[in-house]
Amino acid sequence: MKKRTARLEFEYMTHIENLKDILERGILSHNEVEKQGLKPLKISDPQIVGNRNDIKTPSGNSLWDYANVYFRARNAMLYRIVRNFKHSDIVIITVLPTITKLPNTFITNGNAASGSTQFFETPKLKEVLNSLKPEIEWEWWKKGDGSISKMMAECLVKDKIPTDHLKAIYVSNHETKEKIERKYESLLTSLDIQVISDPDLFYQSSTRSQINENFDIVDGDMIFSGMQTLTISVNTEGHMGKGLASRVRYQFPDVYVYYEDLCKKRILKMGQPNLFTRGENLIDAPNSVNNKEELTWFLLFPTKNNFRFKSDLKGIEKGLIWLKKNYLRLGIKSIALPALGCGLGWLSWKDVGPIMAKHLNEFKIPVRIYLPREKKIDDKYLTKEFLLGSQT
Numbered sequence: 001m002k003k004r005t006a007r008l009e010f011e012y013m014t015h016i017e018n019l020k021d022i023l024e025r026g027i028l029s030h031n032e033v034e035k036q037g038l039k040p041l042k043i044s045d046p047q048i049v050g051n052r053n054d055i056k057t058p059s060g061n062s063l064w065d066y067a068n069v070y071f072r073a074r075n076a077m078l079y080r081i082v083r084n085f086k087h088s089d090i091v092i093i094t095v096l097p098t099i100t101k102l103p104n105t106f107i108t109n110g111n112a113a114s115g116s117t118q119f120f121e122t123p124k125l126k127e128v129l130n131s132l133k134p135e136i137e138w139e140w141w142k143k144g145d146g147s148i149s150k151m152m153a154e155c156l157v158k159d160k161i162p163t164d165h166l167k168a169i170y171v172s173n174h175e176t177k178e179k180i181e182r183k184y185e186s187l188l189t190s191l192d193i194q195v196i197s198d199p200d201l202f203y204q205s206s207t208r209s210q211i212n213e214n215f216d217i218v219d220g221d222m223i224f225s226g227m228q229t230l231t232i233s234v235n236t237e238g239h240m241g242k243g244l245a246s247r248v249r250y251q252f253p254d255v256y257v258y259y260e261d262l263c264k265k266r267i268l269k270m271g272q273p274n275l276f277t278r279g280e281n282l283i284d285a286p287n288s289v290n291n292k293e294e295l296t297w298f299l300l301f302p303t304k305n306n307f308r309f310k311s312d313l314k315g316i317e318k319g320l321i322w323l324k325k326n327y328l329r330l331g332i333k334s335i336a337l338p339a340l341g342c343g344l345g346w347l348s349w350k351d352v353g354p355i356m357a358k359h360l361n362e363f364k365i366p367v368r369i370y371l372p373r374e375k376k377i378d379d380k381y382l383t384k385e386f387l388l389g390s391q392t
Helices: 016-025 030-035 046-052 076-081 097-101 122-131 147-151 174-183 185-191 243-251 253-264 313-330 349-360 384-391
Strands: 010-015 066-070 090-095 106-108 119-121 154-158 166-171 194-197 206-212 215-219 229-235 274-276 297-304 335-338 367-370
Touching: 010 016, 010 076, 016 090, 016 166, 016 174, 016 185, 076 090, 097 122, 097 154, 106 122, 119 122, 166 174, 174 185, 174 194, 206 384, 215 349, 229 243, 243 253, 253 274, 253 297, 297 313, 313 349, 349 367, 349 384
Parallel strands: 166 194, 215 367, 229 297, 229 335, 335 367
Antiparallel strands: 010 066, 010 090, 066 154, 090 166, 106 119, 106 154, 206 215, 274 297
16 A cells, blocks of 8 residues: 655545635635635535534634645545545645644644544644554554544544645546636646646545456555455465565454464465455445445465565466466455565566456456555556466
8 A cells, every 4th residue: 555654744535525615715614605605516524514603623713714634635535425425526725834834733643523632722733643644644444442443533624724734736637627727727827736637635546557347457445445355475484574565454353363363374375375254344435346235255365485585476477377277156246456476575566567457357256456655557458468378
């Protein structure tokens, strides 16, 4: 997953139809919106917004008196929003850290509406930011441990955030970017605001190659793929020290405990992946492929024995053959895989890609390969012709 270093910057999510008012008036507090008679298209839960009216800042004002922006908009709230709206209807506006110099501004160490959240004056900004690691750096959360609230830490600005503090507008695709640039060209130019397409920010995978109707290869964050089963590259020694495996160790400790036990008992072997059918959903939100009642499973896929060595290409193919023979029997209904052995495994996609495609192309369920983030793969190595060769 892409690591976003903790920094002094803020983000605001809104519906695309609200852009004109924001570019002309700034980001307004709830009460300012009411005073000016505006009718924005709302994306937040009305009950949650209503509860904020009863919460006071240290100055005695209601949260409705503040324009609120997040340290990171890519949080649990956005995850739910992009499943209730079209991705192209949501925009994220980045806001300069200069807002912390505005009068009557506060920062929080969690969702301002949460009972455990503390309010701080802005000189404490760096201290609060550092306390929110790793939730902000790795942009993850887990139900029940308080990380959801931490990911939604806020900066609260009295009444409004003026337009000269707005930095950029992020959207989920190039078509939306071009639409905004055409419609608001003069406003964007006068405010010196860029429009940037970043599908990953909106939990969107960017398709690089469509192999068949069930099988594609994408750039994106595999954890948020929405697939029933997530594949984790591992060694057989019990080390989850780097990359995606390290993230799983931290974010899903139950998976790590299961994996460590397999290794201690010498059950996990090259060529024999092991399926962990964990007992809860990955996140408290419906998956994009599965029924919301289905659980998220993890396939522990050995790519090497010793974690210090290069991944074993022959062992990876044996594991793929095993998976092809057993996925239906195991009840796997959809599966996401990384580029096995690439990235931190030091194998080349030119070698791994055709082997993965050869076997996964025969699956009768949705299959998605997530390309490594360490280096962009040349498109010529992602074509159906290259990956399947004589099979096409």
